Amino acid sequence: MPAKRNILAFLGRKDWLIVIVWFGLAFLGAITEISRGNYNNFLIFKNVFFHLIHQQPLYIEYPSEYLDVNLYGPVFSLMIAPFAVLPVKLGALLWSLAGAGAIFYAIRQLPLEKLQQNIILLLCSQELLGASGWFQLNQFILAGILLTFAFTIRGKDYLATLCIILGTLTKFYGIVGLSFFFFSSHPKRFIAGLFVWSAVLFVLPMAISSPAYIVQSYQEWFAALVHKNEINQADLRSFQDISAGGFIKRLFRKPQLNDLLVLASGVILFALQYLRLRYKTDPNYRLYLLCSVLLFPVLFSSSSESPTYIIAIPAICIWYVIQTPARWKNIFLCFAILLVSFSHSDLLTPWFRSHVAVPYAIKALPCLVLYIMLVYQILTRQFQSPAKNEQIKSQSALPPLMHA
Numbered sequence: 001m002p003a004k005r006n007i008l009a010f011l012g013r014k015d016w017l018i019v020i021v022w023f024g025l026a027f028l029g030a031i032t033e034i035s036r037g038n039y040n041n042f043l044i045f046k047n048v049f050f051h052l053i054h055q056q057p058l059y060i061e062y063p064s065e066y067l068d069v070n071l072y073g074p075v076f077s078l079m080i081a082p083f084a085v086l087p088v089k090l091g092a093l094l095w096s097l098a099g100a101g102a103i104f105y106a107i108r109q110l111p112l113e114k115l116q117q118n119i120i121l122l123l124c125s126q127e128l129l130g131a132s133g134w135f136q137l138n139q140f141i142l143a144g145i146l147l148t149f150a151f152t153i154r155g156k157d158y159l160a161t162l163c164i165i166l167g168t169l170t171k172f173y174g175i176v177g178l179s180f181f182f183f184s185s186h187p188k189r190f191i192a193g194l195f196v197w198s199a200v201l202f203v204l205p206m207a208i209s210s211p212a213y214i215v216q217s218y219q220e221w222f223a224a225l226v227h228k229n230e231i232n233q234a235d236l237r238s239f240q241d242i243s244a245g246g247f248i249k250r251l252f253r254k255p256q257l258n259d260l261l262v263l264a265s266g267v268i269l270f271a272l273q274y275l276r277l278r279y280k281t282d283p284n285y286r287l288y289l290l291c292s293v294l295l296f297p298v299l300f301s302s303s304s305e306s307p308t309y310i311i312a313i314p315a316i317c318i319w320y321v322i323q324t325p326a327r328w329k330n331i332f333l334c335f336a337i338l339l340v341s342f343s344h345s346d347l348l349t350p351w352f353r354s355h356v357a358v359p360y361a362i363k364a365l366p367c368l369v370l371y372i373m374l375v376y377q378i379l380t381r382q383f384q385s386p387a388k389n390e391q392i393k394s395q396s397a398l399p400p401l402m403h404a
Contacts, residue, residue, distance in 0.1 A: 012118040019104075025125050026100035029132030030093050042083075042092040042135040044070050049084035052077040052205060055213045059224040071228055071303075072137065073169045074205045074217045079140070096132040099139030103128070106146035107314070111153070111283055116321040123317045123333075124310070126341040131310040141173045142294070142311045148177035149290050157186050161193030169201050172225070173297040173311070179270075179289065182280055232302035242306060244299040244371075247364040259302060266300045269371070273378045284383035287322055288374055291315040295371045299364060306344050312367045313340055319370060336366035 011017060033039060043066035051058055052074060061069050083091040083098075103124075107117050131139055144167040151160035160180070167174015184190040206214050232240040240246075245262040249255055270292060279285045294315035298304050316336045323329050342348055343357035356362055377383065 008119055008122070009115070011122055012115045015114070015118065018118045018121050021125050022104055022121050022128065023097065023100055025129040026096055026132040027093070029129040030096035030135070033133040033135070034089050034092055038133075039088070039092045039135055040067050042095060043088070044068060045072075045076070045080045045095070045135070045137070046084040046088065046091060048072065049077045049081050052213075052217075053208050055209050057220065058217050059220045069224070071221075071224060072171055073221055074209075074214050075166065075169045075201050076137070077205055077208070079166075079170065092135055096135055096139075099136070099143075100128060100132060102140050102143035103146075103310075106143040106150070109147060109150035110318070111150075111287075112318075112321065119321055120314060120317040123320075123337060124313050126337075126345075127310045127313045130341075130344070131307045134307040136307045136310065137171060138308055138310050141167055141171055142314065144174050145177055145294060145311070146290075146314070148174075149180050149183075149286075149293070152180040152183050152190070153286060155185050157184055157190040158193045158196075160184075161190060162197050165194065165197040165201050173301070176293050176297050179293045182274070182277055183286060229302050240305055241302045242308070242361040242363050243301055243304040244364055244368050245302065246304070246361040247368065250360045263300050266296065266371075269375045270296060272375055276378050276381065279381075279384070282383060284322055285378065287318060288378050288383055291319045292371060292374050294318075295367050295374075299367055299371060304364075306363060309340055309363055309367075313337075316340065316366065316370055319374065332366075332369075336370065339363060339366050 047062065047065050048058060048070050051062075051070075058070055058074065080095075083095045085091075086094065104121065107120055110117060112120075128139070144163040148160045148163040148167075151157070151163065160177070164174055164177035167177065181187065181190055202214070202218075203211075241249075243262075244266065245257065245259045248262060249257045273289055273292060276285060292315070295312050298308050298312040301308075316333065320329065320333045338348070339357075340363050343362050344353055346353075348357070
């Protein structure tokens with residue numbers, strides 16, 4: 001009797017289907033919101049370019065142009081420039097598709113089998129749908145972190161450090177790429193790259209504005225981020241601070257909880273993973289650390305909102321596809337995907353969204369559980385087992401859900 005065919009493995013082996021689903025959902029998410037006139041985020045992005053070339057303040061409100069304020073660094077003006085000069089709707093659509101393309105390319109660079117990569121893309125597609133409809137920068141931040149990892153372990157230190165500095169000078173999240181420094185086989189080149197790209201990307205926007213304006217803009221950017229952090233922590237009923245701190249404060253009704261305490265706890269847990277640094281050449285150890293790096297900026301930032309989880313969801317999927325078979329891991333995957341990717345959708349009903357998902361920042365829960373679990377697995381050297389050492393090389397080591 002033939003083995004029961006599993007849907008994940010069946011779909012994951014069809015490369016053409018993965019491409020259609022991935023880019024099709026990105027297109028659908030973007031075009032749906034464009035048809036409704038909901039592309040305010042892109043209007044903010046677009047005008048960053050024009051405000052910069054006219055040397056106008058980047059971090060104040062422009063109610064006649066868009067709602068809310070820009071919170072990205074001056075170098076972002078160069079990233080958005082090719083899309084800003086296009087008609088608004090076309091630029092918005094291409095921006096979302098470019099973000100999907102950046103993630104797709106980055107996941108293809110990971111040291112995983114093609115089937116594993118496809119399953120990651122498939123499981124992340126619902127989160128991509130939402131992020132694309134919000135016209136987010138987070139897709140590029142995710143791609144930058146993944147590429148930093150891939151370039152570092154391949155010895156392409158200058159490309160890796162370009163991703164770090166570009167990500168840091170746009171949204172600051174990119175700084176977590178420094179965590180991969182110890183995976184570099186050319187540490188001096190890595191450090192040199194950080195200095196070179198910092199200088200280049202700091203100066204580059206001056207070419208279309210002025211030195212004094214850029215220096216002033218960075219000062220204003222820092223002040224804007226501090227102010228935004230204060231606002232995010234003030235209202236536990238908002239769609240902001242969907243983080244570990246936000247989850248804990250909402251769950252235990254402790255709005256006065258100091259976020260620095262939560263952040264310090266997260267940093268300590270993260271640092272513990274380096275106690276196994278002598279295994280830095282082990283492919284599974286590297287991938288476990290990558291998962292922690294992807295989770296960290298989302299879990300420990302008060303600016304985390306629902307679309308930010310496009311950065312965190314691949315951590316869940318990467319962790320899953322390199323695991324040895326276990327029923328509880330299959331259950332955890334289903335639990336995590338359901339709460340992260342569908343808790344703000346109508347699938348779990350509008351009542352659940354308004355009474356559970358948003359009030360309790362429930363999207364953070366499975367990510368926090370996995371973050372703690374990763375630390376435990378690294379400290380107990382679970383990545384060392386012979387079966388796990390073969391997981392990167394053989395798709396036969398995929399968890400039961402992915403076998404055919």
